[in-house]
Amino acid sequence: MPRHADCKICTMLETAPPENLVLDGEHWGVVAMREAAGVLMVFTRDHDQGVGSISDAAAAGFGPLIKTLSAGLSASGFEKTSVISLGDNAVHTHFMLVGRKPADAPIFDNTPLMARLACKEGERARAVAGRLRDGLKNSGLTA
Known part of the structure; x- marks a missing residue:
């Protein structure tokens, strides 16, 4: 998949420290946010125009990917996983997964x-x- 030098999300996999790289897949990338335990950025590898335009292959992998990541957060002590998508300013569909500990206040x-x-x-x-x-x-x- 070609990387675009002027796209922050395209270069994220190249600049993420190895310990923060969760997935460098064909259709999805996942990076742990540096200093926020349990916060992940999940993004399409293709440039697209939002969730309604992702490839069929990315769409097919989305549910299993989110379920697996959520189970991994649960095994790491997080009670719930919030999925947030407000990507109006990017050319990738991207989500933040936020692991929530039992005592955390609702984030939304x-x-x-x-x-x-x-x-x-x-x-x-x-x-x-x-x-x-x-x-x-x-x-x-x-x-």
Whole structure:
């Protein structure tokens, strides 16, 4: 996979200290954040336009990868794993996995987010949900 010198994520695997490199795979890279135990950056190796545009091969590997990483965090003393994706400013789909210890406060409270997103578009929201249901039925992902 070609690396792009001007892309921070492309060069991350090359610059990460070996002890922080978790995975240098064909479709996904994983780097442990240097001084934050249990915090991982998981990213596609391809440039893409977000989660809806990742390759089929990357999509097929995503679930098993996240499950395996979460199990590894659990075995390292973390109670839960939060998965955060806010990659609006990158040309890679990327996620932060954050291992949470039993006494940790929640890192996300959806109340402010939902207040920010609340725009009273109930009819449109139901129409979008219907299109999504139809798409799932047609995809074979639902019974």
